[in-house]
Amino acid sequence: MPDLTRRVGVPRLAGISYPLSRPLxxxxxxxxxxxxxxxxxxxxxxxxxxxxxxxxxxxxxxxxAQARNASKDVPPSPIAALLLKQPWLIPNLYLGxxxx
Amino acid sequence: MIDSYRYVDFATRQIMKAWAAxxxxxxxxxxxxxxxxxxxxxxLLSTAGIARNDDRPFxxxxxxxxxxxxxxxxxxxxxxxxxxxxxxxxxxxDPRFGEEDLDVLLPMRRLSELASEGAVGRTAPTHYSIMxxxxxxxELERKTAPAIAAAMHEEHVDAVVLVxx
Numbered sequence: 001m002p003d004l005t006r007r008v009g010v011p012r013l014a015g016i017s018y019p020l021s022r023p024l025x026x027x028x029x030x031x032x033x034x035x036x037x038x039x040x041x042x043x044x045x046x047x048x049x050x051x052x053x054x055x056x057x058x059x060x061x062x063x064x065a066q067a068r069n070a071s072k073d074v075p076p077s078p079i080a081a082l083l084l085k086q087p088w089l090i091p092n093l094y095l096g097x098x099x100x
Numbered sequence: 101m102i103d104s105y106r107y108v109d110f111a112t113r114q115i116m117k118a119w120a121a122x123x124x125x126x127x128x129x130x131x132x133x134x135x136x137x138x139x140x141x142x143x144l145l146s147t148a149g150i151a152r153n154d155d156r157p158f159x160x161x162x163x164x165x166x167x168x169x170x171x172x173x174x175x176x177x178x179x180x181x182x183x184x185x186x187x188x189x190x191x192x193x194d195p196r197f198g199e200e201d202l203d204v205l206l207p208m209r210r211l212s213e214l215a216s217e218g219a220v221g222r223t224a225p226t227h228y229s230i231m232x233x234x235x236x237x238x239e240l241e242r243k244t245a246p247a248i249a250a251a252m253h254e255e256h257v258d259a260v261v262l263v264x265x
Binding site for chain 2: 004007010018025030037050070077094
């Protein structure tokens with residue numbers, strides 16, 4: 001989520017359109033992973049001011065549906081399960097009202 | 101324009117966008133690289149909740165008891181650690197890819213290859229993981245992040261790649 005990371009504020013940011021859980025690429029794709037890391041490290045030398053943002057040109061080799069499908073048997077997170085049961089709490093999460 | 105939101109469901113997307121919109125972009129510190137990358141010691145930090153099997157797991161029971169809470173501590177991952185030595189403790193991602201090949205999350209082998217070919221000076225002896233589901237960030241900001249920064253400083257780290265998951 002490059003826009004979220006940007007709002008949090010980092011000096012240099014490499015955006016990549018890879019699915020969650022696999023930021024460097026597919027398991028055992030050493031060449032692909034190395035290319036992503038190399039392109040990311042390049043920002044250390046190319047950036048001259050903060051909020052330097054580069055969109056990396058790598059494309060995920062599957063469709064969005066395939067990528068999401070690969071993780072469809074992962075159980076919902078505790079917060080997702082809670083909000084399914086108690087949907088009236090959803091605005092709290094949406095608005096960032098975290099119970100102490 | 102990169103749109104990673106297409107990989108998450110509608111509700112998650114709306115909530116993450118609301119959080120992004122609410123975040124006040126403050127002053128972002130910028131430290132120029134003091135020497136060429138080929139002379140730098142580089143460390144990695146993953147938000148995937150990676151812990152070694154001989155270390156304390158991230159507290160998933162605590163999050164199950166209180167889903168608004170996430171473990172804000174960190175774990176050290178020494179160079180040479182592989183997928184055989186770790187587990188991924190993060191209830192919001194699919195842990196299987198990183199447990200099959202740790203370089204998917206924390207590319208220590210790839211970084212060492214870049215160091216061997218001379219593109220990077222040196223791979224730091226220690227790398228780090230936090231678990232990225234932390235809604236209330238006070239402890240992360242005041243305790244965890246400074247402790248990680250101090251540990252990196254001790255090992256003369258010049259640059260860090262943060263790998264959100």
